[in-house]
Amino acid sequence: MNNPTANREAFYLALMSIPAGKVITYGQLAALAGLPGAARLAGTVLCGLPEQTDLPWHRVINAQGKISLPENSSAYQEQKKRLEAEGVTFTNNKINLRIYGYTTLTPN
DNA sequence: CAGCAGGCGGCAC
DNA sequence: AGTGCCGCCTGCT
Numbered sequence: 001m002n003n004p005t006a007n008r009e010a011f012y013l014a015l016m017s018i019p020a021g022k023v024i025t026y027g028q029l030a031a032l033a034g035l036p037g038a039a040r041l042a043g044t045v046l047c048g049l050p051e052q053t054d055l056p057w058h059r060v061i062n063a064q065g066k067i068s069l070p071e072n073s074s075a076y077q078e079q080k081k082r083l084e085a086e087g088v089t090f091t092n093n094k095i096n097l098r099i100y101g102y103t104t105l106t107p108n
Numbered sequence: 109c110a111g112c113a114g115g116c117g118g119c120a121c
Numbered sequence: 122a123g124t125g126c127c128g129c130c131t132g133c134t
Contacts, residue, residue: 002117007117007118035116035117040116040117041117044118045118
């Protein structure tokens with residue numbers, strides 16, 4: 001299925017399935033959305049999200065456990081702020097995926 | 109620790 | 122309708 005709208009919806013759904021206090025990488029999110037390997041797609045989709053969205057886009061980080069956005073960006077600070085509000089701690093501006101990483105595993 | 113190449117979709121020409 | 126370029130990435134060198 002190469003429907004862009006459907007793909008976006010898939011990302012939204014995958015995003016909604018992430019519990020508060022947990023984070024997920026772009027690659028995992030893409031895999032959840034049914035597009036394994038399309039990590040960049042996740043970034044593109046999140047970039048197109050409206051500011052008033054209810055989706056927890058801030059729970060999406062890169063595989064390095066860091067926010068992929070530039071620190072001087074308002075979105076970066078917003079994301080970090082929200083994550084901290086959910087109980088996610090930053091170690092050297094990095095999130096410990098070993099702890100807060102959302103174990104997607106097999107949705108079965 | 110930093111840099112380069114690879115793979116997947118979306119959007120522009 | 123087809124081709125090409127770019128991106129909030131990832132993994133390896």
